[in-house]
Amino acid sequence: MIATTQHILDNSIETDYSKSISIEHRKKFAQFFTPFAIADLMAKWILGNKNLKTILEPAFGLGVFSRAILNNKKDVQVKGFEVDETILNLAKQYFDESKNVNIVLQDYMYNDWKNKYDGIICNPPYFKFHDYDNKNILKEIETNLKCKLNGFTNLYTLFLLKSIHQLRINGRCAYIIPSEFLNSDYGKLVKAYLIKNKTLRHIIVIDFEENVFDDALTTASIILCANDNLTDKVQFSNIQSLDDLGKIENIIANYPDLVNTKQTYHQSELNPVIKWKAYYQNQNSIRFKNLVPFSTYAKVVRGIATGSNEYFTFNLSKAIEFNIDEQYLLPCICSAKDASSTFFTTTNFEALKQNDKAIFLFNAQNSTDENVKKYIQKGERDGIDKRFLTANRTPWYSLENRKPAPIWVSVFNRTGLRFIRNEANISNLTSYHCIYPKPTSLFTEIHIDLLFAYLLTNTAKQIFDDNSRQYGNGLQKFEPNDLNKGMMLDIGLLDKQTANKILSLYKNYKDAILNKKNGEEIIEKIDKILVDKFGDKKNQA
Ligand SMILES: C[S@@+](CC[C@H](N)C(=O)[O-])C[C@H]1O[C@@H](n2cnc3c(N)ncnc32)[C@H](O)[C@@H]1O
Structure with a gap:
């Protein structure tokens, strides 16, 4: 038995464990630990089930969630799953005195399908499709849940779907997972399942300046589900710092009433096919009219691997x-x-x-x-x-057979997309994507300088931002298809005179840059012309 109890209410045992074990071992099992303050908040959602008797922790680690729950309510039965014997043995020592906690050395995905619980709480392992036995696990899920999923699905969403399936009537489920699935292709079928199942209540998007998980390069979301029929609404909330946790506590305490109705949708209003950032992030594109997909004018392809x-x-x-x-x-x-x-x-x-x-x-x-x-x-x-x-x-x-692209765009960005005009006509590796203008009709192709001038403006970057993938620490990533499917102003609609004016400003800009002068003011002028032409007056900030 471990003598002190102070570890129950902080992350000291996770910190000690992380110091004592190699990073390779932690990576092998995807061991990133939940900050206690967040675990405690998620526990409050579970404790909201007044009939709480049985709890499941599918990815136990050192049991941060069970500690938070047991600290508030002792008379519950906890079942935990863990696949790493090392951490399991340590966890067993910490829970030695708690006879109502049963942790087993088993893979959660292949076990326990028949049992149901009043509360399920988890920070699952994040494994991409090639890092786990995705064929068999997907089969397991598809057979039990009778749904179809995408082969690229990340393991963490499969944990979530299984847990939702294991909820008793009035059962509550709280998960903390990367936000990626909300906005990725493989997430569409997961979101479709969540909508169909009708248990989704809150999605809380954590967008801290600092990473929530020490070294996991990702932004996280807390997903709260309830297997009741108290509401058919789903609310999206954003939290920017630990200070905002109080806001979420309030939301949880008031369930099923809503503290405010911002970013709230009926289940039936949610569209699984679109990126759900449309529901929780201000979209820049709504400030403009005459938008077309970028693929109308150009094709983005990754560089040479x-x-x-x-x-x-x-x-x-x-x-x-x-x-x-x-x-x-x-x-x-x-x-x-x-x-x-x-x-x-x-x-x-x-x-x-x-x-x-x-x-x-x-x-x-x-x-x-x-x-x-x-x-x-x-x-x-x-x-x-x-x-x-x-x-x-x-x-x-x-x-790989790629002809040099006239425009490059950076893949990872901290300060917005960076476009480069490749006047040297050379090839590029994968740190840049290639942009090739494409014919809009049989004989016409957008003037490449006009396209490039547009890409240099803030407006172009802001509209693309709607389609970016957010990583932790303000890092943004764009896959080629995020750009192909991203929107742009339909610059083909510009009259000849305006297009020529932009081209002449662009020429001045280029001269300035090549002479090592600052050209920002010129780009701002181009931007203003575009905002005047395409700005949607009723939606301007
Ligand atoms: C992201 S950590 C979370 C640990 C802890 N619950 C927390 O939030 O601090 C995931 C844990 O799940 C364990 N794990 C990984 N794959 C698993 C599986 N298939 N079944 C059960 N546990 C698994 C890992 O060893 C690790 O301890």
Whole structure:
């Protein structure tokens, strides 16, 4: 038995455990621990069930949720599941005196399907589809829940669906999970199930400046469900700091009444197919009229993935070392930070080359050159040909066929999307996506400079923001399809005179940037022209 009880109401045992065990071990089992203040709040939702007798903790860890519940109510039976024997043994010591807590060494997803509970509370493991036995677990879920799911589904949502299925009448469920499923493709079927099942009550989106989970790069949501028929409404709330937890406590205490009706929807109003950030985040696009999908004017494709950047990328000295002639090297921007300005020109390319930056890719297909052959053999000796991507190519050292894109866009962003005009006409790796303008009708294509001028404006970035994926710490990520499906102003509707005015401002901007002057004011002028043309007066901020 462990002598002190202070650990019950804080995270000291999780902190001690994390210090005593390797990060690899924690990653293997997805062990990120819930801050006690949040666990306590979620416990309050569970305690709201006046008939609370049985509790399930499907991913027990060190039982932070059970500690929070037992601190308020002793006469409940707790069942916990855990797959890591190390943490389980430690947890058993802490709960040694609690005869009503039963923790078993079993995988939650394959067990306990028949039992129902009054309260289920969990911070499940976050495993992407390739990190767990997704085929069998999906089958298990689909058979038991009689629903269809997407093969890319993250394990945490499967935990949630199973738990909802295990709720008794009037049972309550509280989960803390990444917000990703609310806005991703695989989440559509999960959301459809949640709507159909009618137990969803609150989604609380945590958007702290700091990560909720020490090193998990993600924003989280608290999902509160109730298997009652007290309401058919779902409310979305946002919390920005721990100080906001009081707001949520209030919401929970008042259930089923609503403290306010902001961001509240009938179950039937929720659309599983759209990104649910539309329900909890101000959408920038509503301030504008005449919006079209970005895919109307352009196509976004990810950059070249080599399978081994270390092997395929070259700088000048590496080319000299291995005697590889420049004709077997493809000019390519290999690191996002090597293109720091809005325009990437041949002068920039030459400067990087002279500074011995990695600016080429090994491009040796069909070569009979002896030195090239030797470098290929070296790759085979080093096992580069057995990597996931290279093993699936013929020959293994061939590069993906992508023509240089006239515009690049950064994949990860802290301060908004960054677009770059690739005037050097070179290729790019995956730190940038490629943007190719596309014909809008048989003969017309939007003027690429007009498109680029638009992309430089705040308006363009704000509208794309509606479709971004949020990570923790203010980091934003855009997949190619987030941009393809994102919206833009229909600049094809601009009259010739306005388009020419924008093009002439753009030319001034380019001159300013190439002469190392600040061009922000010029972009603001372009932005103003667009807002005047496309702003929807009734929805302006
Ligand atoms: C994200 S941690 C949460 C721990 C604790 N509940 C908390 O919130 O601090 C998830 C826990 O679930 C365990 N786990 C992982 N896969 C599991 C599975 N399939 N069944 C049961 N437990 C699992 C991990 O070992 C880990 O302790």
